[in-house]
Amino acid sequence: MSADCLFCKIIAGAIPSNKVYSDEHVYAFHDINPAAPTHVLVIPKKHLSAVNDGGEENEALLGKLMLAANKIATELGLAEDGFRYVINTGTDGGQTVFHLHLHILGGRALSWPPG
Numbered sequence: 713m714s715a716d717c718l719f720c721k722i723i724a725g726a727i728p729s730n731k732v733y734s735d736e737h738v739y740a741f742h743d744i745n746p747a748a749p750t751h752v753l754v755i756p757k758k759h760l761s762a763v764n765d766g767g768e769e770n771e772a773l774l775g776k777l778m779l780a781a782n783k784i785a786t787e788l789g790l791a792e793d794g795f796r797y798v799i800n801t802g803t804d805g806g807q808t809v810f811h812l813h814l815h816i817l818g819g820r821a822l823s824w825p826p827g
């Protein structure tokens with residue numbers, strides 16, 4: 713828990729969110745400003761500022777995050793047509809909230825490359 717962190721406050725229930733999934737280590741909720749018909753954020757309950765915050769001690773947690781995302785994408789019906797995972801990292805990566813989050817984007821054909 714990081715006192716000033718928006719997503720830690722969401723995990724704690726101090727700020728409301730539209731929950732999609734929760735387990736011991738992972739929480740997921742709908743993005744407030746969706747960029748696709750389905751736009752879910754998957755976050756670790758442990759505060760990591762970005763995907764490259766820390767090292768080997770987070771190996772299992774990073775695996776759990778992605779496995780939870782796979783489960784959520786399937787449950788949301790995205791697996792057949794496909795979807796995209798995005799992890800914006802740092803300023804040039806477009807990261808605006810400094811608590812690691814994996815975006816699940818789906819429900820329409822997505823263009824490539826990103827801007």
Ligand code: AMP
Nearest residue numbers: 729742743744745800806807808809810
């Ligand atoms: P990023 O730019 O990768 O750091 O993504 C941050 C994401 O958090 C953006 O897509 C925002 O729309 C989303 N976001 C910000 N505040 C909230 C909130 N209170 N509830 C849900 N999503 C949020």
Ligand code: ZN
Nearest residue numbers: 717720759811
């Ligand atoms: Zn946090």
